[in-house]
Amino acid sequence: MSSVKLDRRQFLKMLGVGGAGTALAGCDLPTTITLEEGKEEVVSYLLPEEYVIPGVGVYFASTCTQCNAGCGIHGRVREGRVLKIEGNPDSPVNTGKTCMMGQAGVQTHFNPDRITAPMMRKSGRLQTVTWDEATAELNKHVGAQSNLNGGRFAWVTGSVSGHQSVLINELMAQLGSTNHYAHEVVNASVWSAVCQDMLGDAMPRLRIDKAGTILSLGADFLGTWISPVHFAREYAKFRSPAKRGVLVQVETKMTLTGGNADLWVPARAGTEGILALGIANFMVDRGWNKVEIPAAVRAELAEYKIEKVAELTGVAGSKIQRIASLLSERAPGLVLAGAPVESSEQGYASVSAAMLLNIIIGAVGTTIEPATRFSEKALQAKAGDTKSLLAFAKGLQEKRFDVVFISGANPVYTAPDALKLVDGFESVPFKVVFSQFPDETTQKADLVLPMYSAMEDWATHVPAYQTDGAVLSVQQPLMEPLYKDTKGFGDVVIALLKQRSKNYEQFPDYYAYLQTAMMNLPEAVTGPKPVKKEFWNGLLQKGLMVTKGDRATLSAKLSVPVFAHAAHHEGGHDDFMLVPSARMGMFDGRHANVPWIQEAPDQITKVVWDSWAELHPEAAAKLGVANGDLIRIASEHGSIETQVFIHKGIRPDVIGVPLGQGHEEYGRYAKGRGANPLKILNPVLEQKTGELAMYATKVKVSKTRKTVKLVKMGGSDTQAGRQFVLTVSADKLRRTEGEG
Amino acid sequence: MSFKNVLENFSNFRKDAEHGGHHTYEHRWGMAVDLNLCIGCNACSTACYAENNLPVVGKERFAKNQAIHWMRIERYWDPKDEMYPEQGASFLPMMCQQCGAATCEPVCPVAATYHTPDGLNAQVYNRCIGSRYCNNNCPFRVRYFNFYSYYESAWPEPLQMQLNPDLSVRDKGVMEKCTFCVQRIRAGKDKAKMEDRKVLDGDVQTACQQVCPTGAIVFGDTLLPDSKVSQLWKAHQVKRGPFTQKTPKDDADIRGYRIFDELNVDPSVMYLERVRETEV
Amino acid sequence: MRFKIGCMNISSARNQSTQRAGSGLAFWRGWVALMAFAAFVTVSFSARAELPVPAHIKPPVGTHQGEKVPQPIEFPHNIHVKINKINCMYCHTYARRSNVAGIPPTSKCYGCHKVIATDKPRIVKLMEYWEKGESPRWKKVHDVPDFVHFSHQKHIKRFVFDADFPVEDVQQVCGLCHGELREMTVAEKKKPLNMGFCQRCHKANGGPGDCWKCHK
Secondary structure, eight states: OOSOOOOHHHHHHHHHHHHHHHOTTTSSSOOSOOOSTTSSEEEOOSSOOTTOOTTSOEEEEEEOOSSSSOOEEEEEEETTEEEEEEEOTTOTTTTTOOOHHHHTHHHHHTOTTOOOSOEEEETTEEEEOOHHHHHHHHHHHHSTTSOOOGGGEEEEESSBOHHHHHHHHHHHHHHTOOOEEEBOSSOOHHHHHHHHHHHSOSSOEEOTTTOSEEEEESOOTTTTSSOHHHHHHHHHHHTSTTTOOEEEEEOSBOOHHHHTOSEEEOOOTTOHHHHHHHHHHHHHHTTOOSSOOOHHHHHHHHTOOHHHHHHHHOOOHHHHHHHHHHHHHTOSEEEEEOHHHHTSTTHHHHHHHHHHHHHHTTOBTTTEEOOEEOSOGGGSOBOOBSHHHHHHHHHHHTTOOSEEEEESOOHHHHSOGGGTHHHHHHTSSEEEEEESSOOTTGGGOSEEEEBOOTTTOOEEEOOSSOBSBEEEEEEOOSSOOSSTTOBOHHHHHHHHHHHHOGGGTTOSSHHHHHHHHHHTSOHHHHOOOOOHHHHHHHHHHHOEEEEOOEEOOOOOOOOOOOOOOOOOOOOOTTEEEEEOOOBTTTBTTTTTTOHHHHHSOOTTTOBOSSOEEEEOHHHHHHHTOOTTEEEEEEETTEEEEEEEEEOSSBOTTEEEOOSSOOBSSSOTTTBTBSOOGGGGOOOOBOTTTOOBOTTOOEEEEEEEEEEOOOOBOOSOSBOTTOOSSOEEEHHHHHHHHTTO | OOHHHHHHHHHHHTOOGGGTTTSOOSOOEEEEEETTTOOOOSHHHHHHHHHTTOOOOOHHHHHTTOOOOSSEEEEEBOOOSSSSOTTOOEEEEEOOOOOTTOSSSTTOTTOOEEEOTTSOEEEOTTTOOOOOHHHHHOTTOOEEEOOSOGGGTSSOTTGGGGOOTTSOOOOTTOEEEOOSSHHHHHHHHHHHHHTTSOOOTTSOOOHHHHHOTTOOEEEEETTSTTSHHHHHHHHTTOOSSSOOOOOOOSOTTOOEEOTTGGGTOOOSEEEEOEEEOTTO | OOOOOOHHHHHHHHHHHHHHOOSHHHHHHHHHHHHHHHHHHHHHHHTTOSSOOOTTOOOOOOOOOOOBOOOSSOOOHIIIIIISOOOHHHHOGGGGTSSOOOOOOHHHHHHHHTTSSTTSHHHHHHHHHHHHTOOOEEEOOSOOOTTBOOOHHHHHIIIIISOSSOOSOTHHHHHHHHOOGGGOSSOBOOSOOSHHHHHHHHHHHTOOOOHHHHBO
16 A cells, blocks of 8 residues: 555545544534544545645536436535535536535435345345345346346336446347336426427427527426426526516416416316417418418318317417417417326327427427437437336236336336236336335335445436537546445446456446446547546546537428317316326425425425325315315325315316325335325326326315315415515516617 | 613614614625526525525424525415416515614624624524524514424434535524525635635625526625626615615616515615516 | 743742842832733743744733643654654645644655654554554544634634744744644643634734624
8 A cells, every 4th residue: 555546436435534534513413512622533634635625625527317307516525525516517408507406416315214235035024135145146037147038027217328328228138128118207208209200309409598488388397397407597598688588388287387477377188289279270360370381281270260279278269369479479489398288198189289389480490499419329318208117017917027127216106006016016026126215116126236326426417308519417426435335326237247248347347337438439429539537537527528419400290180179078076187296396206205305395385294285266165175184086096185285376177286295115204295196197098109198187086074284384375565576567668668 | 791882882783884884894795686587496495405504394393383494485476366376476585684774683682693794694603592582573584493403303314414514503592594605705705815815706606596597696795896786786776775765766677676675674685576478 | 811820930930039029119019020020921931932922913812721632643743843843834734725724644644754763653553554544533632613613724824924024933823822832742732712712812913803704
């Protein structure tokens, strides 16, 4: 050890050793008075890097993994521990900002309920084992000597990209399996499918900052849709004095984005596409179209007269006309369609209607721009969806799998009971879950492999939604692993790959593999990189690589979707459409184990630490319930119970239950709290794509005799004349400021 | 402190800003929050928890209004007799306004809260005895009391490793509130001092300002004429000092105002009216 | 304000004063002189600086009877500071770069001691730590409570680098708070480091008096 050569990993190790005692609040409970000598310990570094100065924070660049947007982050590291996350100003995705989930990343990392050692199911219970035992068990089933039948192997992941995706594909190929199910509850897969079919590009760039009018059909782009932080940055420009954009949000239950709308329109569930066609027809009729409309299209559109559309959607004719006028006068327009529209029975048709309207108003090429794809196809994102969950569940039902891997997904929690996934999963002979936390799926595993957190591990990410240039974002450890018996995902996969292929022998770990892989990227992608060390250090310093990428070209296919119009009948006072909405914070339930997220009031309802069912005052009156009353919400496939929350931001024929709670496992903050609406979803499918239609479940609501105290952030709901949030009318602004 | 001392100081205590206040200010930190840009996403609130060692109190204590959220987002509905809130919701980020004539300062029995030469309303945890009179007097209700020793339960191992060593973890019996990230101000000033220069605009960013995705929060030194926050205050015609009768602004694009201005507390936070298309 | 009086010196003062003692007024003058001399001696010896206090500093007032805190290695400051005349900031480099002065990294010790005095028992012990890849777990002697923000670099800047004229030996400044390290092996706390100690020096030397400057 006399001539110590250090690389970054060893350095971090030193930091860890040095850091343990230096931090005053680091190891023990905080002491308040230490005037005595000899009470606290101060442990110096052994051999620190030049730039490490105790008491001064060092910032390292990495990538946030709290959702799939791929925002770049800077982690502030003091004495070997990461304290705070800031946005990376160099990332074109988030330009230096993060959302609340990104901020909460440190609590995901330092979470007290992390799994700290491998576990194996022995005599029916999960018991702690060593990595040697775990590896032996793993090899027994998937190792080179295992005789695994690849067709009977399945791997469920979340969205994947970058070199993790490459490794997963490699291992799948090695094992001879094609059963990779990339599953995400929150996804934009129907939007992507429509964009691909009608525009020729699956994820075009949406210029919210350039739009004059945005008509958002349920797209919560400030909260959960695609890349919320990036859209929020653009939204700031949209609202600037130069632009004075108008936001019209059409949805049955108010989302965060809806809360910021100039006009909030609660159209009847499932009729948003018809609304779009009605607006399109009205505009074409007036000659407000920006592209040539063939006679055939005109004729098909003509079916959607204002009166008919008003009747079907429940939106007043004058309002429909007003929206059409806005799209024309306050150009350029942009029409978006999000989860409530995508994830309905006729979701594809509805989104197609929205896209048709986009084409008609000339958005293609103005507010919808071609995407810049990352040139290396193997690294591009494979976005998760719910179709994969359905396929996986079917495979389980048909007992097609002997070995299942799960990483980055929690299907036991997210799968509706109707799919009978849990029983099928339990009967798989060998289930391996790569996990940080004891979530529902992990608790059912046969082998649990404890993973590094995102702040301890290496990875690369290529966001599905690219912005300025095609980004490859690097994730690097922000501190030494907290627990010695956890491992990195890439490390485990490489160890498996080594068994069947000599190509990986040179790589002791994923870090080594990444370095080589990045160096091997063509210079057309990376730019000149003559010296490996310089290139690599530069990459880590910046945290990402912005490449020119391949620009897609957009076409515009004018086609009018066909809707099956069900006759609309009013249901009984206890019949509702269930709206299981994701929100910024809890997301799809993955952040329920983070205390900051539980304590953060929901943006619209301000409820904390529980789930709730939103009802309009009229609906509540008919049911005879008040805030806090526990109600039973029953679909054809189960029921849940949760507390009532009454507000006007929801249609009276709809009941809104947020995603996120109702965990039966997942640690002390999440377990046993609230209800999970995903469980009772009816297995309705979106007709064209086969995605699960999450917003198509009809439910019956009944009272229980129980009431609980509704816990929300205090304060009144109205300003009552107090001048807190003052609003000035944009019209008044225009008249007084002239052109503005 | 002799009685004579008290009497002398008391008359100086609430000198208004035009006469230099009771300090000569070397900085005067202020904020401008653009409600037109605020989307109510809670990023600022969560960043504040991360930066300032705020404890999570849990459901039962939250129900008793004992939650400690120095920065909170309030959500208001505009009360119209309509079926739906067609104009959306109104989001208000509310934090300690660092009032120039703070109502919390004179009522503290032990002078644990006072006005710093930087224009901040300081809370000294060591001196606080927990009378809670300060929050009682605060019109914004932005002061929070530690009813329990949260350090015993809010950070189970290893969550305590995330704690920021630049500031204390407060014990039971002590009031706390937003400090405009004074630890960052202190660090920024120290850094400038070490480099023998003045503090420039952008040297100090509060946690909420740094994270806000839309850039709704602007923070800086209102004594620097070219700082972003000074320019905003000037452009939107809001001045420090006592409240003068509101004269109608000549231009609707001048959107600045302070909350509870008429109470004469001289807040250091200016809000900008949000702009909505009301004619839709 | 109480001073700890070095025994040796007061007895010599007393010896001197008995010579001067006379009767009547002379007697009282003698007592005054004694007291003045004792005060002078006391002041200079409570600072215990053989090095003079730099003229631009009004030194902090107050002492503390610290014990010798047992450390993993009994590091001899006297050898390094008095005999070898090593500048404090050669080892405690972070003092002018950070809020914390810090204990030098073990690599600093190793830098010299891989060749110097390698047979001495304390150096052997140091090498054991180095070979194991561990740093000794020193016990903190000069500590302020967790709620206090103290910036070493600002104090060094104010009293060493920004001084009107150069400080001859940086120990003159460091010693004002850390005591006479030249006479000690391991550090002993010779100043109280309580709020009064800091605040009096601030007041005398024009430092900030704002609570929030130091209370965090």
